[in-house]
Amino acid sequence: MNKSPELTAPSPEGLRSAESSAVSVGRGRIGRILSRYGRQLGTVTGLLLLCGALTALTPYFLTISNLLNVVQQTAINAIIAAGMTFVIITAGIDLSVGSIVAFAGVVLGSALAGGHSAFFSVMAGLVVGLLCGAANGVLIAFGELPPFIVTLGTMSVARGAALVYTHGRPISGFSAGFRFLATGHVWRIPMPVLIMLAVYGVGHFLLSRTKLGRYTYAIGGNEQATRLSGVNVRLYKTLVYGISGLLSGLAAVILTARLDSAQPIAGIMYELDAIAATVIGGTSLMGGEGKMFGTLVGALIMGVLRDGLNLLNVSSYIQQIVIGSVIIIAVFLDITLKKTKT
């Protein structure tokens, strides 16, 4: 293959000067930062307002132990939501995460119960998650089926598989070494929180610095143009759903270790919390937009809200109503703000 000839800038006479008609911004540096991170700042403001309100309403909220508890409670949802962020940036959706948590959990639990090492069992759980996600991806990317339908189907399939695998019974009683993954502390930080931070660090790096991340945004922004730019769209879509499945497997590991039990009915409605965290965090369901940090804040908002409602003795029935409403309000605000901006 010959290298393309060196090209020089054309200099036709009479062309208007590029600089003279350049559009000026006149907003300066702060404006630029606001325009790029504005959506994330909004989410953070929301979180701070929520925390402020809860601090005023109950003395139990702003304590070290409660805050640590909130973050720890948030970790599982935040990890699943990290994968969901990848999927939603491609303009897809993954409804099967909760069922994958259950299926990966029971495979992991039965491996432990069968006497396998903790390392092997954890790997088994992660691989099951990855394979389930990749299966979603293959059906969506190569089968050209709509993500909503595919993951709705695997949501039922994985749940059924978990029930069949355990005959509907939970598996309990694991070694302390395994349970360390959920109950242990390193430098006084709970293990789930550390794992969550690691996931977000890697996730942020993947999205912002790698080819995979770039293609994820490009596919969500304009799949057709991305394909016509020579990107193997099918491969990257499969990878993205694989990541979502893998992180669901990781969530299953922490959940199983925390409960000291693998349950085939675990993870019901987890997809709701993960989608909510992602969307509240500023990721557009239309695809092409979203940031890891936003999703983390979104997951924290969900966690703080649940914690606060518990502290305020709001019944769990009413909690569901509140949380559902918050999701709708967040999306409504996001869409209205976007409309007024353009």
Next chain:
Amino acid sequence: MRAPNPKIRLPLGSPILELRQLGKSFPGVKVLDGVDFELRRGEVHVLLGENGAGKSTLAKILSGACQKDSGEILLDGQPAEIRNPRHAWALGIGMIYQELNLAPNLTVAENIFLGREHTLVPGVISDRQMRTQAREILDGLRVPLDVRARLGTLGIAQQQMVEIAKALSLHARILIMDEPTSALTGQEIRELFATMRGLKERGVAIIYISHRLEELAEIGDRVTVLRDGHSVATRAVGEVEVSELIRLMVNRELQEQYPRRRTARGAELLRVEHLTQNGRLRDISFVLHRGEVLGLAGLLGSGRSRLARALFGAEPIDSGAIFLEGRPCRIDSPGQAIKLGIGFLAEDRRTDGLVLMLSLRENTSLPSLARFCRWGVVGRARERCASEQYRRQLRIRSQGIEQSVNLLSGGNQQKVVLSKWLCAQARLFIFDEPTRGIDVGAKVEIYEWMNQLTAAGSAILMISSDMPEILGMSDRVLTLCRGAITAELDAEEASQEAIMRGALGVGASPASFSAASPSVAGEKVRPDPDAPDRFNRAQHEQVP
């Protein structure tokens, strides 16, 4: 709604619709600029014109889909406003669209009466009455169709008949048909024409938009030629020759605004042999040399863009071979085409060329991102540097490389698309409508780049509906008609008439319609040596 009374019939031939100096502008473009037109009862009046001559806009105004800016519409001699599609129906104007506007999941009868269902009590539909009436209308058209059949199970031709029946059920006196035969087979076209003759006898006037000149002779009574938004001439079909119509369609003054600097033709870069896609592209063979701009002309739907996409691996090929620098190669995906050094500037920048919400930098590097990556991690400094370089070279006016391309002007967006392929080190560029919708300054810059690229040994395949652009920029011109190459013209031979003749699939110099025939695939059509000079002034003639 006016109820038609079959007993009172105005004599055939009296004018039913008149347009006087009709004008219509869209932001930045004057689409219609003084159109005079007269439609008589019981006639088929053909509208002829190049892409963008204003035929579809005229049809849209008459069917109420958009509003005129200036001029007058007279219906039965009375000034009329056509406010919206519903109002057009009420005035007796029916439109049969190119792509059918019917519900495939409903039955024939349900489609005919969609929105006007007969009800026994409000909300409860009387199926039987509807079916009986639908049957009557279809019988009147002599179309044997089961009114209970689901529309989706019928062929395109039959669906069209349902559209016509629907128009008649609304008492349409004027029917507008936009390229109704483009998807039909020979037999279906004959049936459609038989139906149209029946309609004529009932006094229905038909405005018929088509590119197919041979149909003009078969079904048309009169023909009006539109060019650049003007009505150029109206002729009786029996008294006009093909060559005159073609001249009327394309004759315009050419300005030398094309800075093409021809370079010596280099070695062969691309050779296409017998490329065929079932029913869509037929036995296409041509050669493209380094340093050459090869123009590809044809009307909408002639397969130009399809050919471009096939060469870029975005459309499947059934048979045929593609050679790059003499070596045969398989191109199954855009990724392979890019690796072989092909760049594709798609017709629609916004849907096929750019990811609008991403930045200049991210768009520029998209096809060649792997080059900037190590272990899948993007080397940001190198990427930024390359993107800056192309922004400077192409004089892209933006707030830097981090601005999203969404808000750039059309010309700057097109330059971003070009920067993608420069960055991917393409040497064969496919430009599909490279200057559509961009301002004059940016146009000249794009042409200047085409000069630069060919001077540096690249080759360009340029598709364009803009005839002056084809003539001004191409070193050679291929014309495409219904998926086959109909003519190959070098720069000296290429004239507006010769290109239009090729694009219409008309033979070299047919004296009249009887000799006009769709040309055979692969046949080389040489231009008429007696064809008038292409710098002839436009003649604005009007025949009363």
